Amino acid sequence: MSTAIPAKRITDIGPPHYEQFLHPVIKRNYGKWRYHEKVAPGVLCHVAESGERIYTVRAGSPRLLSIQTLRNFADLADRYCEGYLRFTSRHNVEFLLASQENVEPLKSELFALGFPVGGTNNSISNIVHTQGWVHCHSAATDASGVVKAVMDALYDRFTHEDLPGKVRVAMACCLNMCGAVHCSDIAILGVHRTPPQIKHDNLRKVCEVPTLISSCPTGAIRAATVNGNASVEVVEEQCMFCGNCYTVCPAMPLNNPETDGLSIWVGGKVSNARSEPMFTKLAVPFIPNNPPRWPEVVEAVLKIIDVYAKGARKYERVGEWIERIGWPRFFQLTGFEFTRYHIDDFKHAGLSYARSAHIRY
Amino acid sequence: MSTAIPAKRITDIGPPHYEQFLHPVIKRNYGKWRYHEKVAPGVLCHVAESGERIYTVRAGSPRLLSIQTLRNFADLADRYCEGYLRFTSRHNVEFLLASQENVEPLKSELFALGFPVGGTNNSISNIVHTQGWVHCHSAATDASGVVKAVMDALYDRFTHEDLPGKVRVAMACCLNMCGAVHCSDIAILGVHRTPPQIKHDNLRKVCEVPTLISSCPTGAIRAATVNGNASVEVVEEQCMFCGNCYTVCPAMPLNNPETDGLSIWVGGKVSNARSEPMFTKLAVPFIPNNPPRWPEVVEAVLKIIDVYAKGARKYERVGEWIERIGWPRFFQLTGFEFTRYHIDDFKHAGLSYARSAHIRY
């Protein structure tokens, strides 16, 4: 396939300098922005001290993009944006426009191409997610498919800004949690629930046993001789299916179609706005894999957003809302069952118990 | 000395029933109180649904009381209270009066006897404290003496109700913390700072070695043979002088006049009012023993109360005030040095690090 191979090998040049990719309005007003206006869902206008304005049109993206789609984006940028665009930290695409007149035509074209404009202010932006069955060996579920199913259901929440506050949804397909699932308003997390299936035949060949043993956070792995091979065994009661052993040793896969599935987490955040950053907490311990549309997952997410939208005060993030109403009410309102799995039993578990008589009845 | 020994041995009768000790007004209105009035520092009036009133006059006590003083109290109770009195959970004495006219005469007599009236509402009540050199083998300092020195300095804070909120001061003479030192607005805590001095000669005779070894929270104690005796050794770097080994084994005393002393802690509370109960946090890691008046301890406590009284909002407890202004400001205002010892390094230490960009400058 390859054609033009350069003569001299170039290395360690780092990324191209961003300056060459800045819209002229941005270049002229770099670091001299004064304020911004909220024009419409998915449309922002930043005003510089100079009075110059740059419009941003943000479109939702499945993140997994073909070069065909990228070329479409490039064409749109040429047509409306003097050729400049960017992507966001949540994998949306942003078109940067000097002229307000171009906003509506660009929006129409984006919608026509199937890329909704939205995700700004108090809407639900794109779901930050991971590889799933599309590319990762570690996945307990797919990522793109779950995200597609959930975002189909949240479409109006993307194109409208009618929530009390920002809601950040994230998805990761295993406990490695590539992304910020551990600090999201709502997180969908793939979980394994059976211990690794040890491939005793080739374990010694593909793994370093001491590294493997020390990889287990709970010390569940012990050296053992199995069928005459030096191998390991897992004390099953001590295993909580984190998959760390599999990461360091391919002979320890956890995938199990019977027991793999998803869990739902709520109430995390990263921003320092009002409250300090917070971890996401367990809402639903397990939902079985139900491709291609994972309806139980979609339902659980919608349920949370629904009660949040009804109950939260303006600017309250999901976690802030729950802190105000209390966890018992959250479980009441969502109808999720509170189980022993919700009670922490890991390292700092003891600090998570309710240590006061502050109770809502 | 003993005289009248009863004929039959009586056991397991429990305490006398409280009812016989209740003032008639209290008996009549038991469980039917309506509200209370704040009459004056140290004087409360509780009003029953029936309209009846009971006055309470609270006097400060050193807690260590002679029978002579108790008899004086009994006389006062007879004179003004139909013979009824009680003590409080902070070891003050409370006289219960049916008639308001008796309040002032009683107060005068109490002051004359050297027992100040006060300790109610937003004053500083009695310092809950422990045995110290007066009775305990474990003490790193005295308790009664420190308390006397501090309360002399806080006298006006006891007889006046002019603080923003309640301030509870507690004192314990070793890490066993008999009392609620770990949850007080200000706590004075005796500390050892050198490892146990092992009495190898008689250790085996007076202690069970496995129990001793397992008593150490940090695993610093190991079996060892010393001068031919089966004994133990302490890995000094692992010892943080908690004294638990001494509690289970008399051959492990920690007392050391050179290194024993006191530490000051702040910001704890027990009540659920407003904020949840809180632990006390380290303010001053070490002050040497300086009997009989421990001037550095007195000074540190006064300093805290002084800046608190100036800076706190109404009803704010010390811990709530510090949470609002932030710990950096607390150290600034008090002038206490912030050291590595203030940073937790015990079991859940990692959770005490500042996990946000919320910073006051």
Add this chain to the structure above:
Amino acid sequence: METEERIVASPEDVSGKPETPLLDQLEQGPWPSFVKEIKSAAQASEMPADLLGQVELSYKQKKGHWKHGGIVSVRGYGGGVIGRYSDEPEQFPKVSQFHTIRVNQPSGWFYSSQALRTLCDIWERHGSGLTNMHGATGDIVLMGATTAELEPTFNELTAAGFDLGGSGSAMRTPSCCVGEGRCEWSCYDTMKLCNDLTQQYQDEIHRPPFPYKFKIKMSGCPNDCVAAAARSDLAIIGTWKDSIQQDDAAVAQHAAEGVDIQKDVCDRCPTHAMDWDGQHLTIRNEDCVRCMHCINVLHKALRPGKEQGAVILVGAKAPIIQGALLASVLIPFVPKEELHETVTELVSRIWDFWGEYGKNRERVGELIQRVGLPAFLDGIGLDPVPEMVAAPRDNPYIYAHETGGEK
């Protein structure tokens, strides 16, 4: 290592009693002086003078002079007395044995003058004449008895209607706030429950049956005037389920008398459950966490609701061994009518589990920390409820074996 040199306390004064120049300084100052108390007790006993002498030595040397106590008690009891011996018995022979007797206080620390005098008389006959009113756990502490006087003192005490409190790995003397005795906020009868439980557990108090100590404390409302949540294995804290009782006229009166209701009440409500429009106070009781603050401030206008009972919390303790613990919620609400029965049943289940799984010197709170709350709940047969946690787990390390992979 311990310094072996012997410093003689102080030259004796003319009366043959040691001089105590350091302690004498603690007779000065306005706060009542324990030194004066000791000196006053010296009128009737020879022990206080030697106590003063030994404490003076401690002040000089910055070092205690008590030996680690051995086990002493009265016949048939395994506790209630803390044995204490001087390590300078030659210098201070009258305190060579100086034990304390823990006498179980009446609920709420109420006394008649007569009862107080009876105690004083007994103690004058048998001991040093020094007391603590009271010990940190709540007992009347009679401070300074010889071994020989323990049994006679005990016999006189029981004859007078008093009995010993707990020590060692026993149920400790329960204690409670004044509650319905003199407080309008008490949501159950703390003094009665305290007395009932104390009577019920006489055997566990007097004959240590546990891995370690077990303390029960009772407060009538969330102000927790007996600091139960900080220092009792079982804390019973009164609360209510329905709405705060509100007297609008009295609210207005508080406002008229200068209470800034917006600032001092509404703004300080932890869940912002109150609105004040300058005329009327509205409480959204479903948001109220029963913290007591508004009731404390508007003490003539607001009161706890009528559906009263208590929240039961478990596991508080001081730092030794694994770090201090605040009590955590075990049963969010028990109606006051059911409190005695529920506590009795709960305590017996907790003791069973603790007796089976508790390690030596492991408090119930530490046991829960070690095995985890879910296992503890299984052990005592309680269902998990969200009120038990500040928040659900934030780590994904879920052991899901019990169900064979299915939850």
Add this chain to the structure above:
Amino acid sequence: METEERIVASPEDVSGKPETPLLDQLEQGPWPSFVKEIKSAAQASEMPADLLGQVELSYKQKKGHWKHGGIVSVRGYGGGVIGRYSDEPEQFPKVSQFHTIRVNQPSGWFYSSQALRTLCDIWERHGSGLTNMHGATGDIVLMGATTAELEPTFNELTAAGFDLGGSGSAMRTPSCCVGEGRCEWSCYDTMKLCNDLTQQYQDEIHRPPFPYKFKIKMSGCPNDCVAAAARSDLAIIGTWKDSIQQDDAAVAQHAAEGVDIQKDVCDRCPTHAMDWDGQHLTIRNEDCVRCMHCINVLHKALRPGKEQGAVILVGAKAPIIQGALLASVLIPFVPKEELHETVTELVSRIWDFWGEYGKNRERVGELIQRVGLPAFLDGIGLDPVPEMVAAPRDNPYIYAHETGGEK
């Protein structure tokens, strides 16, 4: 144990491509479809069709079909490529090797249409035509290359001015929020710092030298739009030291436009640092914790102060191995002029300490948890300041050896 039966995916349709009835359902619905994207890429490459087939198999079996990746990279680099192999290579030969190439994005993810097209063209020549714009760390992810195409792709990329990002136990591709590029709140130039650091650490990015991965993320203000505090070993978060810049006329305008300043702004300030009397907004800046909320809401009226810089936090990470960590404060404030120098010096000290004491696969945050912050501070030569802790210790278990008993 793993099921060994082999299920054949789907009957092939007439074109010889497998049918994908399950995935096809994900072409429905309003949100853009990754299935459509894969099908569209199939126009120019044979890989996407086999990818679809394998994913369809996964959907059928509820099970992934990728093997644990081996190490593959380009010449002289130790990372930048994630090796990936199908465990059904016979059924899906075109994805038997299906590696991803991590291409370091330009700061702030800015592109010209020309640059985008260049990337597409290169990727059309060498790979599947599928991308992630972008990976969770920030890279341009070129998804689906054979081993043989890695080197040619790399050569074309560098010729076009692009280079690989990080993987493995390396410095990972730094990333930043849009910052001064399009945000009025940015307190330092995030894009420049991100680019400078990326260039400076090329060697550490391309040749893994550490015990584990190391991530740096930069946000221009405490809104933290790149989630640095949740997922970077070093988080550089812009903030200011002086007072919030306030435009009273614009405040009034916000109020006129319907913002409820009392309720939505003042009442939500975490430290209640603001008063609104209906006319004028007063900020007590000494109480402000720089949370951004009031600025966010009154976005035309308030701005960060003029004395700008950043707070540096350390140690965030996902749960593996010892539990997730949020970043914690290491340096409370660095003036923006000194940021580059300070970060460079700090990073080198952290790497030294980590290199010496870090265990295999131990992130910096976990190392700090293990050895304790005081020891870490000693190790990197920073003095403790109270801003580093949420609160001082609450347990009395103080190791005081370092000073021989004297502090």
